[in-house]
Amino acid sequence: MSKPVKQIHLAAHFPGVNNTTVWSDPRAGSHIEFASFVHLAQTAERAKFDFFFLAEGLRLREQSGRIYDLDVVGRPDTFTVLAALAAVTERLGLAGTINSTFNEPYEVARQFASLDHLSDGRAAWNVVTSWDAFTGENFRRAGFLAQDQRYERAETFLRTTWELFDSWHGGEIVADRDSGTFLADPHPGSFTHRDAHFDITGQFNVPRSPQGRPVIFQAGDSEQGREFAASSADAIFSRHSRLDDGKAFYIDVKARLARYGRTPDQLLILPAATFVLADTDADAEELAREVRLQQVSGQTAIRFLEQLWNRDLSGYDPDGPLPEVDPDLGEHTIARGRASVRMYGDPLATANKWRAKSAAENLSIRELIVEVTGRQSFVGSPATVARTINDFVQADASDGFILVPHITPGGLDLFADTVVPLLQEQGVFRTEYAGSTLRDHLGLATPSPAAARGLTRAAIA
Numbered sequence: 001m002s003k004p005v006k007q008i009h010l011a012a013h014f015p016g017v018n019n020t021t022v023w024s025d026p027r028a029g030s031h032i033e034f035a036s037f038v039h040l041a042q043t044a045e046r047a048k049f050d051f052f053f054l055a056e057g058l059r060l061r062e063q064s065g066r067i068y069d070l071d072v073v074g075r076p077d078t079f080t081v082l083a084a085l086a087a088v089t090e091r092l093g094l095a096g097t098i099n100s101t102f103n104e105p106y107e108v109a110r111q112f113a114s115l116d117h118l119s120d121g122r123a124a125w126n127v128v129t130s131w132d133a134f135t136g137e138n139f140r141r142a143g144f145l146a147q148d149q150r151y152e153r154a155e156t157f158l159r160t161t162w163e164l165f166d167s168w169h170g171g172e173i174v175a176d177r178d179s180g181t182f183l184a185d186p187h188p189g190s191f192t193h194r195d196a197h198f199d200i201t202g203q204f205n206v207p208r209s210p211q212g213r214p215v216i217f218q219a220g221d222s223e224q225g226r227e228f229a230a231s232s233a234d235a236i237f238s239r240h241s242r243l244d245d246g247k248a249f250y251i252d253v254k255a256r257l258a259r260y261g262r263t264p265d266q267l268l269i270l271p272a273a274t275f276v277l278a279d280t281d282a283d284a285e286e287l288a289r290e291v292r293l294q295q296v297s298g299q300t301a302i303r304f305l306e307q308l309w310n311r312d313l314s315g316y317d318p319d320g321p322l323p324e325v326d327p328d329l330g331e332h333t334i335a336r337g338r339a340s341v342r343m344y345g346d347p348l349a350t351a352n353k354w355r356a357k358s359a360a361e362n363l364s365i366r367e368l369i370v371e372v373t374g375r376q377s378f379v380g381s382p383a384t385v386a387r388t389i390n391d392f393v394q395a396d397a398s399d400g401f402i403l404v405p406h407i408t409p410g411g412l413d414l415f416a417d418t419v420v421p422l423l424q425e426q427g428v429f430r431t432e433y434a435g436s437t438l439r440d441h442l443g444l445a446t447p448s449p450a451a452a453r454g455l456t457r458a459a460i461a
Contacts, residue, residue, distance in 0.1 A: 003394075005394065005427065005428060006393050006394055006399070006428070007428060007429065007430070007443075008389065008390065008393045008399075008400045008401075008423060008428050008429045009050050009268060009270060009399050009400025009401075009441075009442065010047070010049045010050060010400055010401060010402075010403065010420075010429065011044070011049055011050050011051045011052070011053055011093075011095070011270065011400070011401070011402040011403065012040055012041070012043070012044035012049055012051075012052050012053065012402075012403055012405075012412055013053045013055070013272060013402050013403065013404040014031075014036075014037060014040055014052065014053065014054050014055075014408070014409075015031075015404050015405065015406070015408055015411075020274065020295065020404055020406055021295075021406060021407070021408055022291060022294045022295055022406050022407055024294055025294070025407050027407050027410055027411075028407055028408060029408055029409050029410070030408075031075065031408060032075070032076060034081075034084060035409075036408055036409040037054075037081055037084075037085060037409070038085070038088050038409075039409035039410065040052065040405075040408070040409045040411075040412055041085050041088070041089055041092060042088065042089065043409075043410075043412045043413055043416050044092055044412060044416070045089050045090070045091060045092040046416060047412075047415075047416035047420045048420070048429070048430050048431065048432065048433060049092060050092075050093055050400070050438065050441040050442060051092060051093025051094065051095045051122075051124060051438055051441070052085065052089075052092055052093065052094055052095065053095045053096075053124075053126070053402055054078055054081060054082060054095070054096045054097070055097045055126070056075060056077075056078045056096065056097050056098075056099075057075065058099060058102060058130065058135050058138060059135045059137075059138050063303055063306065063307075078096040078097065078098060079096065079098075079111050079115065081096075082094040082095075082096050082115055082119075082123070083114075083115055083118055083119075086115065086118045086119035086122065087118075089119075089122075091122070091433040091436060091441075092122065093122045093123075093124055093215070093438030093441060093442075094115065094119055094122050094123055094124065094438075095123075095124035095125070095126060095215070095217060095438075096124070096125065096126065097126040097128055098111075098112075098125055098126070098127070098128070099128055099129065099130055100127055100128065100129055100153065100154045100157040100158065101129045101130040101136075101150060101153065101154070102130060102135070102136065102138075102139045103157075104198075105157055105160035105161045105164060105193075105198060105200070106164060106200060106202075106204075108125075108157075108161060109160075109161040109164040109165055109204065109206075110164075110204070110205070110206055112125055112161075112165075112209075112213075112214045113165060113204075113206035113207075113208075113209045114206055115214075116209035116210055116211050116214055117206070117207075117209050117210070120210055120436060120437070121209065121210030121211045121436060121437030121438065121439070121440075122437060122438045123209070123211065123214040123215070123438070124214050124215035124216070124217055124234075124438055125214045125215070125216055125217065126217040126218070126219060126237075127154065127157075127158055127216060127217070127218060127233075128219065129150045129153075129154050130150075152196070152197070153197045155228075156195055156196075156197050156198065157197070157198075158216070158232065160193050160198055160200070161213075162213060163191055163193055164191055164204045165204075165208070165209075165212065165213045166208075166212075166213075167190065167191045167203070167204045168204050168206070168207050168208045190202065190203050191203070191204060210437055211437050211438065211439050211446055212446045212447045212448070213447055215234045215235065215438050215439060215442065215444065216232065216233045216234045216235075217233060217234065217235050217236070217237060218232075218233035218235075218236050218237070219236070219237040220236075221238065221239055221249075226252065226253050226256065227256060229253060229256075229267060230253060230256035230257050230259070230260060230262070230267065231256075231260045232260075233267060234266070234267065234268065234439075234442065234444050235267065235268040235269070235270055235442065236253060236267065236268070236269055236270070237270060237271070237272060237402065238269055238270065238271040238272075238398065239271065239272065240271055240397075240398075241271050241272075241273055241377040243391075243392060243395060243397050246271065246392060246397030246398050247395060247396060247397045249269070250269050250396050250397055250398065251396075253267065253269060254267065254269075265443065266444070266445075268399040268400070268442060269398050269399050270398065270399060270400050270401060270402050271377075271398050271401055271402070272401070272402045272404055273377035273378060273401040273402065273403055273404065274374070274375075274376045274377050274378070274403075274404050274405075274406065275376060275377060275378040275379070275385060275403060275405075275415060276288040276291055276376045276378075276379045276406075277380070277381070277382060277385060277414050277415065277418065277419070278380075278381065279381060280381055281379075281380040281381055281384050284379045284380045284381060284384075285379055285380075288375070288376045288379045291376070291406055292370045292375070292376075293370065295406065296366060296369050296370045296373065297366075298318030298319065298366050299318070300369075301318045301365050301366040301368075301369040301370075302314060302316060302318050302365065304369050304373055305322075305323075305365055305369060308327055308347055308350060308351060308354075309323060309325075309327045309328065309347075309351065310327050310328040310329070310347065311323075311325070311327070311328050316365065317365070318364065318365045318366040319364045319365070319366060320364060320365060321358065321364070321365070322351075322354060322355055322358050322365060322368065326348060326351060327347040327348055327351050329347060329348070354368055354372060357371070357372070377401075382418035382419045382422060383422060385415075385419050386419045386422035386423050386426070389401060389419075389423070390423065390426060390428050393428070394428075403415065
């Protein structure tokens with residue numbers, strides 16, 4: 001028996017939290033003006049994408065004590081932007097990153113329940129934590145939580161929000177021939193939650209929303225992150241854009257679902273993906289190289305290198321060789337508000353690997369950073385990119401992709417106009433929305449208030 005053809009899931013990421021935008025392009029626009037958010041969201045909806053995704057940072061990042069230009073300077077509040085987009089879109093899902101370290105369950109549950117009502121069931125929550133004291137200084141707690149406490153709080157935070165979402169219930173389910181099925185005498189229920197992190201009791205004041213709970217996204221790739229996704233998330237972001245790596249990740253995470261009583265279709269795996277399109281594959285390859293050079297100026301290359309070396313490298317020539325001095329392995333990182341040295345695991349081993357690559361390929365600092373900080377996931381003509389995306393999904397290397405354009409806000413336009421029609425012709429992507437909620441788009445059931453879903457003590461990153 002042949003394997004059924006899978007339908008591809010696509011989403012649009014509004015860039016800006018990381019260095020992906022080409023600011024020098026004359027088509028580049030504001031990352032703050034509402035018109036930019038509207039353009040990208042409406043393009044995604046026109047192309048029948050599943051959802052629009054907005055990341056956020058809780059503090060402007062610094063390097064060597066100064067705000068640096070690797071990220072967007074300023075970003076409106078996530079809930080405010082998504083609520084506004086609900087008014088100018090009809091079917092597109094609205095997903096946002098909201099922090100579990102510096103917020104409170106009642107507050108976040110109330111905001112997401114409200115967004116789900118305002119959007120008629122299109123809300124999604126990417127659950128994250130913050131590890132650094134730098135970000136914590138913006139909040140009354142100041143400082144930061146130790147790693148084990150951060151994970152414990154995140155686990156409890158999510159469980160508590162579910163208790164709040166599910167506390168609003170009703171009487172007997174009544175079927176009415178004229179008006180349909182409804183709950184007779186719906187009313188809020190009381191909640192009480194006491195543990196090391198939260199001591200709350202009361203009544204939730206937002207009725208149960210169209211999706212019951214927002215769709216839950218998780219972005220960690222660690223062992224703990226994978227386990228969390230398997231136990232409790234509806235979708236997991238992945239960094240694996242190569243076919244073999246994607247298949248290995250897919251098999252690993254999907255295999256974990258059974259221990260939580262879940263089936264493979266209850267968790268979607270959606271890698272972030274960049275793309276460069278042109279009339280021919282050769283033209284696209286040339287354009288992709290130009291894009292990377294625009295994204296990584298000489299100054300940007302030095303700043304990226306400093307994040308690994310954890311040293312001031314401003315005196316080095318970006319067109320020269322890598323520093324002979326080794327990375328500083330101290331606790332205080334040069335880039336505040338970013339994982340910096342931590343994100344490399346073993347900075348010295350990474351530095352030696354970069355030195356070997358630089359020597360073997362005769363690469364300058366800038367050329368090396370262009371190579372190691374990321375390449376476009378899909379490069380080619382529309383036909384090539386459509387075929388490659390479909391090959392990934394049908395090979396079970398992903399269930400779809402979250403696309404990150406390098407130009408804001410119009411960078412998705414060409415993909416919507418050229419690649420999407422080809423996927424639709426192949427019968428692997430919708431031509432119209434079949435349902436109205438984000439859970440409908442993703443093929444996910446609405447959770448029952450009585451359904452118990454266990455959480456593991458896991459990283460939410």
